[in-house]
Amino acid sequence: MRNILLLTDFSKNALNAIHYAINLYGSKCKYYILHVKRSTSYTTDDILTAGNESIYDSIFKNDKNELESVVTDLKNKFQPTTLNIETIMDFDVLTDAVNQVVKSKNIDLVVMGTNGATGAKEVIFGSNTINVIRKVNCDTLVIPENFEYRKIKEIVLPLDALDSVIGQPFSRILEFVKSYESKLHLLRINQNGSIPNSQLSDKEGINTLSKEMSYSYNIINNIPMHYAVSGFIQTQNIDLMILIEQKELMFERFFMGSTTTKIGNNLTVPLMVFHS
Known part of the structure; x- marks a missing residue:
C-alpha cells in the first residue's frame, strides 16, 4: 500500500x-x-x-x-x-x-x-x-492554487544538460505515466544551443518507450527554460509537469536562478518531483 x-x-x-x-x-x-x-x-x-x-x-x-x-x-x-x-x-x-x-x-x-x-x-x-x-x-x-483535479492525459518532462532518460528515476517516471495511460512529452532544452552528452544518450532511453507508451521527443535550442516550458504547457494542454531532482544541483539550475524563479512563481499545472 x-x-x-x-x-x-x-x-x-x-x-x-x-x-x-x-x-x-x-x-x-x-x-x-x-x-x-x-x-x-x-x-x-x-x-x-x-x-x-x-x-x-x-x-x-x-x-x-x-x-x-x-x-x-x-x-x-x-x-x-x-x-x-x-x-x-x-x-x-x-x-x-x-x-x-x-x-x-x-x-x-x-x-x-x-x-x-x-x-x-x-x-x-x-x-x-x-x-x-x-x-x-x-x-x-x-x-x-485553485487548480482543480482533472484526468492526467498529457505530461511534460523538461530536461536540461544534467538530466538523463536512463536510470532509476526515469524508470519510476515511466511507471507513473503508464499507470495513468498518459502521453509523455520529453522536452530537451539546450539553452545555449550546444548538444550535451545527455542528449546523445537519449536514444537509448527513448527506445524503451516506443512499444510501451505514447510519447513525443522535442528538442528546443537557444530559448530560456522558463519560456520553453511555459509555452509548451500552454500550447499542448499539459496536465502535469515532472522534474527529476538531483540534490541541490537541480535547484541551482532550475529554481534559484532568474529564469527558473519565473517558472516556480507562475506554476499553472501540478508539479511532480521525482528524487534521484
Missing part, C-alpha cells in the same frame, strides 16, 4: 491539494495529514490560560479539532470511498517534521499546495515548497 503524506495549514489551498491527491490516488493508499505548528503561532497568553490543561493540549486543542473536521469533511465528500486517514500534529521546523514522518511512516509521496509569489503566508517556491523538495528525500507533488 502506498503511504501518502498530505501537508496542511488549514488554508483553502492546502485543502485543494488534499482533494487533488485523493482524486488522483483514490482509496488504495494510506493517507497521513500533517499539521506543523509554528512557534510564532501561539503567545504567552495561550500558556497562561491553559488552566488544568497541559501546555501541549492548550496549544494544539484548536488544531486537533480542525484536523478532525478536515477528516470528517473528506470522508463525507468522497463517499462511498473508504479512506484510510491518520492525522499527525507536530511543533517543529516544517522540514524536520516532514522528514520525521517520512521516515517513521515509510512515506512514498509528500503532497502540498503553493499559493505562488503573492501567497499571504509566503508558501512559495522560495520558502516552504522549495525547502520540502530540497531537504526532504521523498517524491513531492505540488498543486498550484
Whole structure:
C-alpha cells in the first residue's frame, strides 16, 4: 500500500491539494495529514490560560479539532470511498517534521499546495515548497492554487544538460505515466544551443518507450527554460509537469536562478518531483 503524506495549514489551498491527491490516488493508499505548528503561532497568553490543561493540549486543542473536521469533511465528500486517514500534529521546523514522518511512516509521496509569489503566508517556491523538495528525500507533488483535479492525459518532462532518460528515476517516471495511460512529452532544452552528452544518450532511453507508451521527443535550442516550458504547457494542454531532482544541483539550475524563479512563481499545472 502506498503511504501518502498530505501537508496542511488549514488554508483553502492546502485543502485543494488534499482533494487533488485523493482524486488522483483514490482509496488504495494510506493517507497521513500533517499539521506543523509554528512557534510564532501561539503567545504567552495561550500558556497562561491553559488552566488544568497541559501546555501541549492548550496549544494544539484548536488544531486537533480542525484536523478532525478536515477528516470528517473528506470522508463525507468522497463517499462511498473508504479512506484510510491518520492525522499527525507536530511543533517543529516544517522540514524536520516532514522528514520525521517520512521516515517513521515509510512515506512514498509528500503532497502540498503553493499559493505562488503573492501567497499571504509566503508558501512559495522560495520558502516552504522549495525547502520540502530540497531537504526532504521523498517524491513531492505540488498543486498550484485553485487548480482543480482533472484526468492526467498529457505530461511534460523538461530536461536540461544534467538530466538523463536512463536510470532509476526515469524508470519510476515511466511507471507513473503508464499507470495513468498518459502521453509523455520529453522536452530537451539546450539553452545555449550546444548538444550535451545527455542528449546523445537519449536514444537509448527513448527506445524503451516506443512499444510501451505514447510519447513525443522535442528538442528546443537557444530559448530560456522558463519560456520553453511555459509555452509548451500552454500550447499542448499539459496536465502535469515532472522534474527529476538531483540534490541541490537541480535547484541551482532550475529554481534559484532568474529564469527558473519565473517558472516556480507562475506554476499553472501540478508539479511532480521525482528524487534521484
